[in-house]
Amino acid sequence: MKYDIIGDIHGHYHDLLELLKKMGYSQSEQGHYYNPDRQAIFVGDYIDRGKNSRQVVQLVRAMQENGSAIALMGNHEYNAICYHTKGSNGEFLRPHTNQNIKQHCDTLNSFGDDGFLNESLDWFKQLPLFYENEYFRVVHACWEDEKIEAFQQIMGGNLLKMEQLEASTQEENELYQAVETLLKGRELELPNGHSFQDVEGHVRTHVRVKWWENPVGKTYLEYAVNSFKPEVAEQLNIPIPTEMQAILPYSTGHKPVFFGHYWLSEESPKLQNQKVCCLDYSIAKAGKLVAYRFDGEKELEEGKFCW
Numbered sequence: 001m002k003y004d005i006i007g008d009i010h011g012h013y014h015d016l017l018e019l020l021k022k023m024g025y026s027q028s029e030q031g032h033y034y035n036p037d038r039q040a041i042f043v044g045d046y047i048d049r050g051k052n053s054r055q056v057v058q059l060v061r062a063m064q065e066n067g068s069a070i071a072l073m074g075n076h077e078y079n080a081i082c083y084h085t086k087g088s089n090g091e092f093l094r095p096h097t098n099q100n101i102k103q104h105c106d107t108l109n110s111f112g113d114d115g116f117l118n119e120s121l122d123w124f125k126q127l128p129l130f131y132e133n134e135y136f137r138v139v140h141a142c143w144e145d146e147k148i149e150a151f152q153q154i155m156g157g158n159l160l161k162m163e164q165l166e167a168s169t170q171e172e173n174e175l176y177q178a179v180e181t182l183l184k185g186r187e188l189e190l191p192n193g194h195s196f197q198d199v200e201g202h203v204r205t206h207v208r209v210k211w212w213e214n215p216v217g218k219t220y221l222e223y224a225v226n227s228f229k230p231e232v233a234e235q236l237n238i239p240i241p242t243e244m245q246a247i248l249p250y251s252t253g254h255k256p257v258f259f260g261h262y263w264l265s266e267e268s269p270k271l272q273n274q275k276v277c278c279l280d281y282s283i284a285k286a287g288k289l290v291a292y293r294f295d296g297e298k299e300l301e302e303g304k305f306c307w
């Protein structure tokens with residue numbers, strides 16, 4: 001079996017259509033897109049930011065339900081479920097703060113009020129958080145064996161059971177740690193109360209880190225995934241303290257791993273290394289929608305990106 005692993009879409013329907021056609025997918029008589037020789041795997045984040053979340057969900061869902069794609073859950077689908085679900089104290093599991101409302105409103109506008117929202121939430125709820133076959137692994141943000149095992153132990157598989165949804169939002173819970181890592185990746189708290197403003201103007205006290213690299217001997221700046229404005233970069237140009245270096249990077253002895261989530265901005269897609277491949281190239285920020293075309297190779301190849 002051959003696979004096309006596809007990065008974060010964020011409501012950019014026309015780019016998705018273009019990419020699928022470029023990779024030889026066409027519409028079946030029933031209307032879903034398929035490629036008879038390949039299976040698509042979506043890393044999640046179908047909604048928010050772009051204007052056409054409804055069409056994206058319809059397209060991906062039709063592919064998944066007809067067996068031409070596997071669709072994983074991204075942090076935006078997880079957030080949407082929590083945004084619309086109340087906990088035992090009667091409050092929404094994702095608070096309706098101005099920032100959260102703003103992040104979700106394009107999706108709500110696109111979904112309309114004809115029942116598509118509830119239908120989609122039901123679909124989101126049964127999306128797996130990770131996928132593994134004999135060749136490779138896929139997750140939205142970070143594959144960490146310990147967290148995958150913890151999730152499997154609690155859930156008995158790769159699906160988030162809704163009776164455990166509230167527990168997954170409670171910081172003291174083991175499940176929270178697992179879901180955070182799988183869907184949002186690893187973050188490192190900055191020392192001495194340092195903070196900075198991200199591209200959207202939100203104040204951040206943590207940086208997203210390259211979990212596939214060894215932090216030993218690196219500065220925060222070197223270990224962070226994204227680049228920063230000069231004044232922020234200067235703040236982050238300090239060594240990571242020894243006690244925070246005890247994190248193991250993704251082993252090159254493992255199967256290759258694919259993920260999205262990280263807002264990369266390189267001109268042409270690059271592998272993180274021969275076993276690690278991020279597919280999020282910021283389609284929602286004037287970037288591009290990227291796929292990796294997998295044909296069974298043991299080590300990943302840079303020539304297999306498609307965009």
Ligand SMILES: [Mn+2]
Pocket residue numbers: 008045074075076140183260261262
């Ligand atoms: Mn994401």
